[in-house]
Amino acid sequence: DAKTTQPPSMDCAEGRAANLPCNHSTISGNEYVYWYRQIHSQGPQYIIHGLKNNETNEMASLIITEDRKSSTLILPHATLRDTAVYYCIAYRATNKLIFGTGTLLAVQP
Amino acid sequence: EADIYQTPRYLVIGTGKKITLECSQTMGHDKMYWYQQDPGMELHLIHYSYGVNSTEKGDLSSESTVSRIRTEHFPLTLESARPSHTSQYLCASSDSTGMGYNEQFFGPGTRLTVL
Numbered sequence: 001d002a003k004t005t006q007p008p009s010m011d012c013a014e015g016r017a018a019n020l021p022c023n024h025s026t027i028s029g030n031e032y033v034y035w036y037r038q039i040h041s042q043g044p045q046y047i048i049h050g051l052k053n054n055e056t057n058e059m060a061s062l063i064i065t066e067d068r069k070s071s072t073l074i075l076p077h078a079t080l081r082d083t084a085v086y087y088c089i090a091y092r093a094t095n096k097l098i099f100g101t102g103t104l105l106a107v108q109p
Numbered sequence: 110e111a112d113i114y115q116t117p118r119y120l121v122i123g124t125g126k127k128i129t130l131e132c133s134q135t136m137g138h139d140k141m142y143w144y145q146q147d148p149g150m151e152l153h154l155i156h157y158s159y160g161v162n163s164t165e166k167g168d169l170s171s172e173s174t175v176s177r178i179r180t181e182h183f184p185l186t187l188e189s190a191r192p193s194h195t196s197q198y199l200c201a202s203s204d205s206t207g208m209g210y211n212e213q214f215f216g217p218g219t220r221l222t223v224l
Contacts, residue, residue, distance in 0.1 A: 034211070043199045043215025044152070091211060096167070099144075099152040 002027040002090035009104040012082075018075040020103050022088030025069040031092045033064060035073045036099070037084040044087065044099065047073065078107045112136055115200050115216035122190055123224050130185045130219045132200030141183040142201040142213065143167070143175060152199065158183055159205075190223045197221070 005023040012018040024033065035047040048055055048062045050071070055062045061074040075082055087102040112135040122128055134141065143156040144167075154167030158177040172194070173187050183202075187194055197220050201213040 043201065043218055045215070046212040096154055096157065097211060097213060101151055
């Protein structure tokens with residue numbers, strides 16, 4: 001499975017867009033990019049996933065570069081409740097999800 | 110709202126005791142997972158199951174064992190608890206729908222302390 005690299009921490013002002021980057025330069029053609037988040041001491045929560053195209057749902061948008069070597073998760077209007085650790089995972093069907101260290105996003109009032 | 114439950118939520122127990130952590134889901138998911146997570150650290154997969162009577166060890170070696178006799182139930186057992194087993198244990202489940210789709214639903218976790 002491709003390794004992903006994320007910054008250990010980021011800050012964002014409440015109400016502003018939070019843009020969380022992820023590098024996956026060794027991703028293979030059949031690996032999806034998944035994003036989960038984990039709010040303090042709770043179980044992780046699925047956010048979004050994509051293969052090649054940009055994706056949007058009620059929680060976030062996922063922008064994947066054309067060469068698929070990196071992606072950005074966008075929370076359009078961050079709130080204090082979005083403070084969490086965000087995990088970017090390169091996943092291939094039949095394999096297991098491997099959670100790394102993620103990015104701790106701190107939304108500031 | 111995901112329907113996956115874990116009991117107990119908190120457990121403090123003495124060394125040498127046998128414990129079973131319960132995990133149940135009502136979504137009919139065929140895949141279930143156990144993760145272990147120390148405070149502020151990564152989640153590590155310790156067991157998974159792709160269906161009834163199927164269990165596999167995960168990436169992190171664990172002295173615990175699991176069973177999958179019913180689709181909805183995936184208990185984890187420690188025969189003799191030790192302080193090194195102190196951690197949070199998270200259960201998850203997912204469905205096998207479509208290529209590349211693996212939304213795992215997580216339970217609230219069991220925080221285990223072994224004295």
